[in-house]
Amino acid sequence: MEHIFLKAKPVWGTGLNSKFNQFLGFYTEIENREKIKISIAARSYYRLYINGKIVANGPARCAKHYCRVDVIELEEKILPGDSRISVAIEVAALDKPEKYCNDNTLETGLLAAEVEDENKKILASTGKDGGFRYQELSARRSNVETMSHSRGIVEWYDLTPESYDWVWGKGKWKQPEELKEKVSFLKRRASYASLNPIKVAHFSGIYDMVDTGNPVPGFVLSISEMFNPEWYKNIPEENRFLLGLRGLKEQIFTGEYEVGEKIIIEPGEYPTGVVFEHTVSELGFIDFSIKIEKETLLDLINTDHLSYEGDLKPNTYVTRYHLAPGEYHLMTFEPKLIKYLRFVLHTEGKVILDFPQILDDSYPDDGSCMFATSDGDLNRIYEGARRTLRLSTLDIFMDCPQRERGGWLCDSTFAAEAMWQLFGDMNTERDFLENFMLTQDIWKGFFPEVYPGSKKDETDPGFVNWSYWLMVEFCDYYERSGDKDFVLRSKERIEEFVQGLLSLRGEHGLVETGRGEFVDWSLANRDFSLKPISIANNCLVVYVLERLGKLYGQAEWIEAAEEMRVIIEKLDSTSGIFGGGGDGAIYAEGELKRNDCPSEGGRALELYSGFHREDRLYCRQFIKTMGPCPEFRADPNVAKANLFIGLMIRFAVLAKMDETEVLVRELKNVYLEELKNGSGTFFENINAISGCHGFNGMAGALLKEKILGMGQPLEKNKTILFKPSPCGLRWAEGTSRCSNGLILCKWKADHESHCLNVMLQLPKGWKMIFERVFELTGWSIIINGKIYD
Template identity: 30%
Template sequence: MSSDILFDQGKPVWPDVAIGQMNQHVIFRTSLNNLEFKNPAIRITGVTFYKIFINNEFLYYGPSRSPSEVSKVREIDLTKYLDQELNNLISIEVIGHNVNGYGMSYQAPFLQAEIINNSEVVKATSASSKDFISYMPNYKEQKVSRYSFQRPFVEAYALNQNSFDWKTKNDFEFDKEILQEIKEVKLVKDYVPTPDFSIKESLGTCSIGKFTIKPSIQEPYKNRFIDNIGDALLGFKREALTSVLTDEITLIDIIETHELPEMDKSASSLKPKEFSIVSMGENSSGFIRSKVKVLKKSRLYITFDEILSDGNVNHFRLNTGSIIRYDLEPGEYALESLEPYTFQFIQYYLFDGELEIQATSLRNLVCDDVKRVLFKSSDQELNLLFEAGINTFKQNVVDIFMDCPSRERAGWLCDSFFMGRAEIVLTGSNKVEFEFLRNFALAENFKNISDGMLPMNFPGDQFDGRYIPNWAMWFVVELEEYYNRTGDSALVENLKTKVENLMHFFEKYINEFGLLEKLDSWIFIEWSKANEFLQDVNYPSNMCYGETLKAAGRLYQNNDWIAKGQRVKEVVLEKSFNGEFFIDNAIREKGELINTENTTETCQYYAFFFGVVSADSHPKLWNTMVESFGPTRDYDSVYPNVHKSNAFIGSLLRIDLLGQNNLIEKQVNEIKGYYLSMAKKTKTFWEMDDTHASLNHGFASHICFSFIRDVLGIQINYLTKEISWNLKDVPFDNIDLILPIGDETLKINLKNDKDQIYYSHSDVSEYKISVNNISGKALIKL
């Protein structure tokens, strides 16, 4: 089987008794001693996820996600982790979900690994060798519900002082499992930068309180991720569950909550029916860590969320079961969740027993490549916004572009378009975007959706056949921008057949005017009324389709696609624009296509963003958009029949359009109007303009791109190696900026006085830097 990396000896293995089972927790152990270490390394891949420990110290979490018929191999240098004087214990903890979801492929679990020393394999997984010994602990409950519709299982544990001996004791005795080699998949090299796994301490306890326990579950918690288990959504059906954490947590009846006057960093002692709430100070993503001293046998529930709701954690706010349960024998524990989560607040509930929460922290699972970027201006609100953009970006960009690191951890198209722009300015490259797009190229086909269509999020497997045709269009538009940023013609060529098949897919929906009509499945414009005016001809979809055709034509030198795309835009303008606004949709009545009166703010933004019109061609509409719409608009009195936009994606398109048209002061003010309250509450940007959905959504990190391209006027051509700094009369007094460019950085300093601007910049190897003064002030180089 063709592979980038061939294991010399390692084979994909899994315990015989666990094959075909869901939610299996498996440990693999080996040891290294009596060796003179020379360039030691481990090659590893697996399904679904693994954690590596060496001598009880965390090393790595992986793998990077991939299509179901492919697995990505990581080679990790072990030099600084092995001790020549010790019998080094290497433990690999694997969770094999064996279910479908939005954030990972449906694939049979396995582990494949080998350890190399001095260019020779010294340990390898196989069914016949004794190099790696397998153990299946019984302390993690298997038959529990999913965490969400999009993600696999919640976590429930029954622990004693010996539960984690598998990673601390070489002489640990256990029942060894018989390993079976499973079917090999295609192996490819993992190019994702190593994530940041550092430890982030909490700020301390912010609230304490008491609760009672109801005598019985009055009404089971209902949600599709519990009650709709079947062929389309894999998991354990309710009647098979040995625990239902989402029901158990409903027994809690909070009777008092006390907010502490200041954060308490000391240990929090809990007795039965007491709780404490710990704050991270900002939205954070990774593995929940709790240092706990158990005085009496205890049942502890941990719940978590991005905000507090009426002073407490609402563990169901995101339509998730944001709950972990621990049954703990007396002793001291260093607990760490097996799965990554997103939260700002953790609420500990003690049902019975007695214990101390001695410390709460998080093991980060975030992008490490943002550490070089710096944005420090005299405007503290802008600094906060840029920091929130970085926080949002790094938590959503680990191995793929994700919509959110909480509810889904899924690689959604459209969101990815905006993150691709953010990645290049925040990291100096598009390494993760390459992996994200490469996954589409690696897939032999896309299961469970119509031939030619692309999945709406990937890697992931939805068995219900659902897709978003619009998101496939955004894929093509993103691919062109990726090519223009990177010049990666190889990946573009590898995706050519899939793009051609997509263009062919849309042909069956083309009506007599050349427009798409009666698209199937989930048509998505944005989270607003725009998502209700979808049939029979949706004009925003056709605006996007026109640009998709042109982008595909430019990528693959297809003039027919380019001409067809231009014609689509012209027809949309002819039919949708009524002289004042673009109408959202038309319906078919007695064979005639009749425009409705449905009008949305977002439809106007689509028209400008996709080049159907411009500020020059339609100045009246443009001026109406600029002056009458936006975050301060009174929706009841100002164009009440034009339905407002939401954060995803109308508001962001507006921000981008203001920047493109050099309305910088207004752009900055509206960025503050839309996003500043988000940054203050969570230090991340949200999916919508209220708190009922994700409060950490990757697409909105695009704000950082707007700050660089628009506010500061810095445009970088990474192919021709040209940096153009269009110096503007910026709406702040000074700024220090460090911008990653490849392996180097561009350092900029600017001071803005009444009549003159002082500036300086560093050099970047091989790059030509030009400074253009469009500020109207005198320019003085420092």
């Protein structure tokens, strides 16, 4: 849905000092009102201050040449009683010569904003004579190292106590220039972050930070330069500091300190390291006050984990402040993933530091959806899944909230299902899908692997099979939402993709792309599994064509799927290898042959796509000899799966097969181990020691669907599948949200009398479809006081 600005025009500054990373402050004053509404669109990121206080940040990210408009409504309780209101907007426009970025499009800077009162009178707007002026914010350095291989630059500020006076209208102001670019403005559906303060829980130590002279770059710093060689060539040596930080080591503090409401520090012989620890990971802006006696260099390091040895090691997620003597209230511009914070103070003078807080920049969960059982371990897994998804979700589904913050496909397929189950919200998904449907001129009509984002070759889709996962999510979204209008408006873009996909069918009848594909972070991703023909991904193509053909009534798509299904099933029957052979295939001398290199990830994807479901031997081997903790010895000739994304596909398949006891055992095996790390979130890979990756929210959705029995609420036909599986539990309860209100369920299981007593409350107009799992054969099922057959 298009957003119409009443008066505002998109603007930006002129004659700016930096070509690539530009930071502007925009300002206007308006007469006080009891209520005002501010509409803002920006690239890359903005922050809104009202009378010096942050009240919003954004924007909701969107497709190239489009901007989503954030609408912020402020009332008297937020607006002070002065006669004038100061409105300041800080905008960062990020760019790199490589044009490689995952969290934004790296387009040129833009701001469009207008302020209106309750009578729709425009009080200020960007554009000619609208009242907004700008100045370039020179306090932040623009030519420094990147936060990661696929994000923008670290924050480095050179500040005096007066540096932020611009938010009160001080400084030299210029008239911005209206942009000639044609930009389409779209409505934001996704929720806004609360920015509620979260006080970091504990002061946990103070140390001297001694330079060992032996820094080790580490993974993230190493690949940052590898992916951005042109950018790193242009960084002055004096602007490089991340590697040096990694050489610092904790030693006994040689200064003096006092901890009370504030922390008072007299530095010792070396720079001082002050460490804070929170109970679990949170995401937001680090907000703190500090008073310094002498010139200070402050490095603020955040992380969600310690090393194996228990050390808080520096990384690339650093904010550097060069501070003149005085008092400061500081706040990072970038959201940070925080369980641990280290303030490294390079100074000879006295420092007074307040306890820091985090301004919450994650999905504002209102707690209306819940799940609990008599098994505390399952409850911990559910809460871990919920936290992981919440921190990875706001305006888009981010694969992770710090390293990339990108909207990756495949991740989103599972995050979207979890979002509906755990939060009862499809607004983020609707915006996310629309972003992809707005993409143009991609190779063969495919979709980019991650969006918003940027590549030098704008036609490159990256992993081509991520487009297949987008189609799975697209069809799932329709089942969840019943949004036929969006499906119809997307038809032309979907047809473009399907035509391109079918053009890749070779003489052998299957899809052969010659480009990057993905199955699982394991041997399933080696060339011998994927090239030249990936059988697992061809199975997913069949599944996608079948569903899209049914959705749009396209018989030829269904026919193509059936032709491919016959080819794949014939391969299975003629391979001579149990289970149909390996993941990859080759076509030579008119014959299509599978190799003999199978993987658990590939097997999971084939089953997920609807293959082998009637083959009892195949399914038995998959269930009992594969996964993270198989019941029987694993076949050493089948490569193990990793968590992303092979195990998550496996979990989904076990759920479809009603193998709930196996599913629960494996969820506990994987996630309880990760919860020992203490961050309260779930990781990208089975062997990771840190991370927060949103696709793991699916674990919570599966528990709710398979244990409690509450399937996805389907808005399309106002139904919910109720299919509980007690798995030895005494009780379970939970709530889900739909458009008409809450769905509430609670059951008690008597394993001696074999009776399941259920209370299930549905909103008006909704109905339940009950299915009995094999586990409940012979049980009495009582729903709302009546025996249910």
